[in-house]
Amino acid sequence: MQIGNVTTPFGRRPMTLALVRRQIATTEIRAGKSADKWRVFRDVSEAREVLGLQDRSLAVLDALLSFYPDNELRQEAQLIVFPSNAQLTVRAHGIAGATLRRHLALLVEAGLIVRKDSANGKRYARKDRAGEIESAFGFDISPLLLRAEELAGMAQQVAADRAAFRRAKESLTICRRDVRKIITAAVEEGVPGDWETIEGIYIGLVSRIPRSPTLNDLRSILDEMELLREDVINTLEIQQKAKIIGTNDAHIERHIQNSKTESINELEPCSRAEQEAKPADNDKPKQETIRNFPLGMVLRACPDIVMYGRGGAIDNWRDMMAAGVVVRSMLGISPSAYQDACEVMGPENAASVIACILERAGHINSPGGxxxxxxxxxxxxxxxxxxxxMALLRAHGQSDKQVG
Structure with missing residues (x-):
């Protein structure tokens, strides 16, 4: 492989330490390493936005690779191509000269090629008596071989992010549809509830969706939209249960009024032992698993707890639970009360509840109780x-509007 020394650009093009490091790195390619040039090109194409490249940049890189005779980039091969601008223009589908130079500079800046300029800036190869290339000046494409694995990883990450973006967008679309139609049905059928406020929250969430959202934008809004959907469904379930209880109470009352007891045993009180042997259903504790909400959502609803995290930040649930212990002590909540909450709700939810109590500390007389x-x-x-x-998120949203 043609190694040579570090060379500086010809003419007015500046030299940077980054260019020096890239040229040195090309001399450290593992012996015997090889890679399919078109596979590497596909990886670059997939990761072009991450690399800061445009479609024309890919056309120029494709043209450069076409001047390398083999399909496989090899460490021991001569990896410098030396086409003229006129030849590159033809193979890059008639790209203009100024555009060609701009995209060559982008490829150099992205670290995919390195300039190997001659004394007069011309691109050419010098051959020995056997006809083998002895030295060449032009564009060194060995960085593509050096970074083959890195570029493949970048392409895979871009593909994974694209799939995650598509799933998040689909989920948000379905969630939006669910909330919109459930609210409409509840209003049309006269179900009791503060549907005007809920609809206002829904409209506010929809208005926050950017024209060109990122994956983080979608995930953030999806978390809140799912929480709103759960709130809407819970409201409907509460109303349904109340309706059923009211119907059952009326039915039982009519049954008592109309029934005539004929059995002596129905009027005879049972012994205390029998009463203790048959506990009432209402005496049995009903414990259900409490849903864990995303940490980002909890921090948006309860931003005050962030200052109690390590270094004034909370990056994960471990930090959140550590901050919860600090705030628990500050609020005067006993360790036993917090331990009971952790056992019943789970440590993540217990820390979230502490954050909620901190957010409303001015309105709570006894945090421990x-x-x-x-x-x-x-x-x-x-x-x-x-x-x-949801109430805290709603309160912060209202305060933001008042300030604005």
């Missing part, structure tokens, strides 16, 4: 963290 009350409700399946987070 409040936490114990929520823990008891959670043990009976009567507490859901979703509506609390």
């Amino acid at each position: 409040y936490l114990r009350d929520l823990t008891r409700k959670a043990a009976r399946g009567e507490f859901s963290l979703g509506p609390v987070l």
Whole structure:
């Protein structure tokens, strides 16, 4: 392989230390390494946005690779191509000269090729008596071989992100449709509830979707849209249960009024032992698993807890739980109350509840008693963290509008 020394660009083109490092790196390619040039080109095409390239840049790179005679880039081969601008223009589908120079510079800046300029800036090869290329000046494409694995990884990541983006977009579309139609049905059928406020939150979420959203934009809005959908469904379930209970109460009342007891045993009280042997269903605690909400959503609803994280930041659930312990102590909540909450709700949800209490600390007289009350409700399946987070998100949204 043609190695040579580090060379500087011809003419007015500046020299940078990055160019020096890239030229040195090409001398460190593993012995015997090889890669299919068109596979590498496909990886570059896939990752072009990450590399800062445009479609014309790919056309120029394709033209450069076409001047390399073999399909396989090899470490021991001569990896310098030396076409003239006129030849490159033809193979790059008639690209203009100024455009050609601009995209060659982009390929150099992206670290995919290195200039090997001659003394007069011309591109040519000098051959020995046997006809083998002794030295060449032009464009060194060995960085493509050096970075083959890196470029393949970048292409795979881009493909994975594209698939994740498509899934998130589909999920958000379905979630939007669900919320919109459920709200419409509830309003048309006269279901009790603050549907005007819920619809306002829905419209606010939809308006936050950018014209060209990123994956993070979609995930953030999807989290909140799913929370809103859960809130809407919970509201409908509560109304349905209330309707069923009301119907059953009326039915039982009519049954008592119309029934005539004929059995002596129905009027005879049972013994205390029999009563203790048959506990009432209402005495049995009903404990359900509480859903874990995304950390990002909790932090958006409860931003005050961030300052209690390590270094003033919370990057994961471990940091969140550590901050929860600090805030628990600051609020005067006993360790036993917090431990009970962790056992019933789970450590992540317990830390989230602490964050919610901190956010509303000015309105809660006894944080410890409040936490114990929520823990008891959670043990009976009567507490859901979703509506609390939604209320806080809603409050922050209203405050933002007032400030703006």
